[in-house]
Amino acid sequence: MVILSQISRLQINGDRLNDSINRLAKIGRTADGHICRLAFSPEDLQARNLVRRWMEEAGMSVHTDAAGNLIATYAGQVDGAPALATGSHIDTVPSGGPYDGVLGVLAGIEVVRVLRENNLRLNHPLEVIVFSDEENTMIGSRAMAGNLNLEEAISVADALSAAGGDWDTVTSAQRSRREIAAFVELHVEQGSVLESTRKQIGVVQGVVGMNRYAITINGYANHAGTTPMHLREDALIAAAQLVLAVQNLALEQPSQPVATVGKLNVTPNAANIVPGRVELTVDMRDLSQQVLDEMTLRLTQELGAIAQRTNTQIDITPILRVAPSPAADTIQATIQSVCQDLGLSYQMMPSRAGHDAMEMGRFTDMGMIFVPSEGGVSHSGEEYTSPEQCNQGANVLLNTLLRLDALYPCA
Ligand SMILES: [Zn+2]
Structure with a gap:
């Protein structure tokens, strides 16, 4: 039996998280300091392999669905319970930075590392998902939501197989609320609202x-x-x-x-x-x-x-x-209470950029956690979020998932 006071003392390992971020940032780094890891490129595939290895080392079972999504599962205690899920993307724009997407994926893996080294399992299975091609077609999260725009996505049909996907059966990637009860994505803000209001965490109300x-x-x-x-x-x-x-x-x-x-x-x-x-x-x-x-x-x-x-x-x-994709009230309230208990200042805010969470919110409860982007800069090699800010976001993610595990029914 997991005791709540035990849980509240859990913390992510900030050095380990930031070490992972820095190691992934070496893949696709260009001479002028940007990161170019276009979806399904050799760099993207190399990054997927590394992330997959980290997932397996963290004790997760990993598979790739027909849309090329990398899905890692940390088994839960209750048989047949729907999953709680987190994750983001590791592809970048042509001159991207080290944090966009990556933070959400690696913080998810770090959450599992912490659970495992404390011999803890949630009641629900916990999934960490790397979505395919967020920056261009969003084929990964769209396929999962059953909201695939076939005309747009056909441009990547051939590339899918390199990532372990399969265009002919891509609709099989669709999931439902019965399989995933809630999805929470940690992401850099990519804007300057948090910096200008001097708040540490953004509690996202939804994607516009x-x-x-x-x-x-x-x-x-x-x-x-x-x-x-x-x-x-x-x-x-x-x-x-x-x-x-x-x-x-x-x-x-x-x-x-x-x-x-x-x-x-x-x-x-x-x-x-x-x-x-x-x-x-x-x-x-x-x-x-x-x-x-x-x-x-x-x-x-x-x-x-x-x-x-x-x-x-x-x-x-x-x-x-x-259509707008509102964040679930339960998840917004949970993130707020986690911030209060961790002594972190926060700001309620919409996401004005698209994210995989937007598509996940089409079929299940969704929430997002933002951390500040220095100068509001993103989609650039200059993109910066400090190690401390990354750690704060990951700790909010960890505690949010722990609380949602108690809040969402297992059957
Ligand atoms: Zn992103």
């Missing part, structure tokens, strides 16, 4: 959803010298008003959503011609689908008003819609 639109404004291209101002149908004037309206759409909502016009093409784009046509994109993100829907409604109202004022025609087409 996204609505993206393509907008076309048609006016009339005409001579920039001879066309009087009041007779113009200037598509760029309409676009300029729209850019500011989009900014206001976000600012007027209390939940602090973000909205961006990031791309804008002007035709004919010549100094002596009144712009006749503008194509632009609007990208809006928030934790609440209701807020996203309301912003979309306000956007269409604004488009109508701007079209009337500027004598232009404006068309809007949805191009991407990703």
Whole structure:
């Protein structure tokens, strides 16, 4: 029988965790100090082999599913109980850093090392998962959630077999809540919220959803010298008003959503011609689908008003819609209470970047723990989270999993 006072004294071995991070960072290190470990590349496969060895040395049984996910299981005490799971990814962008994804995987292995050296097993089996190709197609977590976009993922179909996956049976990678009762991912923030609020831990409320639109404004291209101002149908004037309206759409909502016009093409784009046509994109993100829907409604109202004022025609087409993935209340509350008991300051916050946890949250209870990123820098060799911050995050992960083991039923 495991006694709670015993558990609360458990701590991860910070030196061992950071040694693992540094050793993995040697695989794919480029001359200019970045890390390039693209999914399914020889570097990614080499890193998978090393991580697999560490998983086995930690007493876990390891297998690869059809989507190339590396899944390690530390057996639990109760037969037939669903698993608790943690993990992240070890692939990087072309010029990535040592912590993005890696921290979540290696902290998960470190949790198991600590349990094992203390002769402890959870009631539930504990899985540590390395998801395939997080940075590009997210094929690993998407397949697990049964949310695979086959058209996007086909680009990696051939590469899958090198990682032990199998495109023909990729749908078999799908899991359910009966198999995984809860998933918790530790990740670097990749932003500067924690640094600016001077908080040690981010308790993630969910991964934001996204609505993206393509907008076309048609006016009339005409001579920039001879066309009087009041007779113009200037598509760029309409676009300029729209850019500011989009900014206001976000600012007027209390939940602090973000909205961006990031791309804008002007035709004919010549100094002596009144712009006749503008194509632009609007990208809006928030934790609440209701807020996203309301912003979309306000956007269409604004488009109508701007079209009337500027004598232009404006068309809007949805191009991407990703539903928000809220974190489970139980897991958020557990992470908060762990932070309080460990004396760590924390901040409730949304994740504004996509993560494997977003897909896991589509079928089971999900939670995320953030640790600070120096200067908010990520997807860069300059990415830095101190050893102490990594250890704090891993200790929160360890204690969160211990508490969830008591909270989630085994049958
Ligand atoms: Zn990541």
